[in-house]
Amino acid sequence: MDSASPAPSSRQKAAFAFIFVTVMLDMLAFGIIIPVLPHLIVELIGGSMAQAAVWVGAISTMFMLMQFIFSPVQGTLSDRFGRRTVILISSFGLGVDFIVIALAPTVWLLFVGRLVSGICAASFSTANAYIADIVPREKRAAAYGALGAAFAIGFITGPALGGLLGHISIRLPFWVAAGLSLINFCYGFFVLPESLPAERRSKRFDWSHANPFGALVLLRRYPQVFALASVYFLINLAQFSLNSTYVLYADYRYGWGTQAVGYTLAFVGLCSGIVQAVLVRRLMPKLGERRMIMIGLPLCVVGYLFFGFSSVGWMFLVGIPFLCLGGLSGPPAQALMTQQVDPHEQGRLQGALSSLASLAGIFGPALFANLFGLFISDHAPVHLPGIAFLLAALLLAAATVLADYAIRHIHLAQPADQQTPPSLHGELSPIADVVTHDHLPHHQQESSP
Incomplete structure (x- = not known):
């Protein structure tokens, strides 16, 4: 919005805060069970930790599978019936x-419950769409940074x-x-208003768009979006080296x-929160989306190299800030993708x-x-504990090379239907200004996940 935009109302601030809290709760709900789930499974099956580990792996995989299947379903439903x-x-x-x-009295009911949790927690895609609805192009990276800060807090x-x-x-969490x-x-x-008039x-709900593979077809219609989405996939894939082996x-x-x-x-989360909630907002006006992407990705590479080659703990710790600074690339990449896709x-x-x-x-x-x-086994071709990080x-x-190609060819002109719709100039449009003011608690201020 321009400088003449009215100050955000309390209702509009509450709407953005609700999206922030929703994302944080999704991550919190995912993380809160990590310390207790294996023990609850042991209690339910009356078996060993080794047996519980098998169940934990199966439950984690199925949780992510539900996210994979139902994220596009929720996104398509929100395009048809509204985000709220x-x-x-x-x-x-x-x-x-x-x-x-x-x-849950049995492990099978717990298993089914986690499947349903995976379906419901897929609302992150709808929260991102809500932000794309209400925030102007030039401020979206800051808004996605706020969601990244919510992710880090969770x-x-x-x-x-x-x-x-x-x-x-054990059941209290x-x-x-x-x-x-x-x-x-x-x-x-x-308090949450609808963001999509x-x-x-969309005029109808199309199952070909709602299935995960059909949803990916959308990306092929926008070549630069497809390239940036591939970068997004590589970033997420690399992150699981830390999640699964750390x-x-x-x-x-x-x-x-x-x-x-x-x-x-906790140090990783703190560094990530600072990058997402502070640095992206401050650096975006000076550097722009494209430079931010091309700075963030190489820094992330440096962080993983530190992890993989560090023979002592303090060297590993040095790599954490580099890894977290790689988070500078995510929000601007997401903002660029929203700018290339119809509302x-x-x-x-x-x-x-x-x-x-x-x-x-x-x-x-x-x-x-x-x-x-x-x-690290006796059958290893070479002893290399840091192979996952390398x-x-x-x-x-590879993501850096692909991102460079994408941003060199991305369409710079703003599509006509991507301009801020008249319906957002009234009640909802000032929400966009929330991401540039100190309306949220200091550690939650936006800047661009």
């Missing part, structure tokens, strides 16, 4: 499902809160997650226990991107964990 309805149903469904999980607090609550009762989701639903029911919605790697190479691992994960297809775009991230989550953990196990660095080097 889909977000509220997801929040309500997530709350009810956590109650079911908290009461990543920091989720496992810590789950461990604290689980020490009191699920009750707390249920309460937070249901409170979020009630809050959103009264009826005249800008605990074992830190113990094997540095002798770090659970406390040291927890501190370093009535923003939900499909975000659904397709969420599906790509989920697809990385289906295959990434097994890929990196098996590589780590192979290269492969991640290679993937991001």
Whole structure:
């Protein structure tokens, strides 16, 4: 919006804050069960931790599979029926499902509950589409940075809160997650306005667009978006090198226990939050989307190289800021993609991107964990504990080359139908200014996940 735009109303601030909280709760709901889920499974099956590990792997894979399948479904539904309805149903469904999980008497009911959680937690794609609806092109990277900060906050607090609550009762984290989701639903029911006017919605719900592979066809219609989406996939795939091997790697190479691992994960989350909530907003006006992307990706490569080659713990810690600075590339890339897609297809775009991230989550953990196990085994072609991180660095080097190609050929002109619609100049348009003011708590101020 221009400088003449009126100050954001309390209702508009609350709408943006609700999207922020929704994303944070999705991540919190994912992280809060990490410390307690294996123990709950052991309790339910009456077996060993080894048997529980099999169930944990199956549940994690199926959770990501549900995300892969239903992210485009939610995105397409939001294009047809509006963002508000889909977000509220997801929040309500997530709350009810956590109650079911908290009461689950068998591991199979727990398994089914996590499948439903994966479906409901797919609302992240709709939240991204909401931001694309209400925030002008030049401020979208800052807005996506706010969502990235929400992701980081959930990543920091989720496992810590789950461990604290689980020490009191192994089922208490699920009750707390249920309460937070249901409170979020009630809050959103009264304060969240619809961001997609009826005249800008899709005329019908098309199943060919809603299935994950059909949603990806959308990306092929926009060549530069397809290239940037491929970069997005490579970034997410590389990230699972850290998710799937870090605990074992830190113990094997540095002798770090659970406390040291927890501190370093908190450090990762803190650095990520600073990058997403502060640096992107401050650097975007000076550098622009394209330079931010081409600065962030090489820094991420450096971070993974530190991880892979560090023989002592302090060198590994040096790599964390580099890795987190790589987060400078994500929000501007996402903003560029929204600028190339028609307004009535923003939900499909975000659904397709969420599906790509989920697809990385289906295959990434097994890929990196098996590589780590192979290269520390007696059958290893060479002893290389950091192989997972070195492969991640290679993937991001390829992503850098691909991103350079994409941004050199991306369409610079603003499509006519991408201009801010008249319906957003009234009640909703000032929401965009929220991302450039200090309306959220200081650690949640926007700047561009």
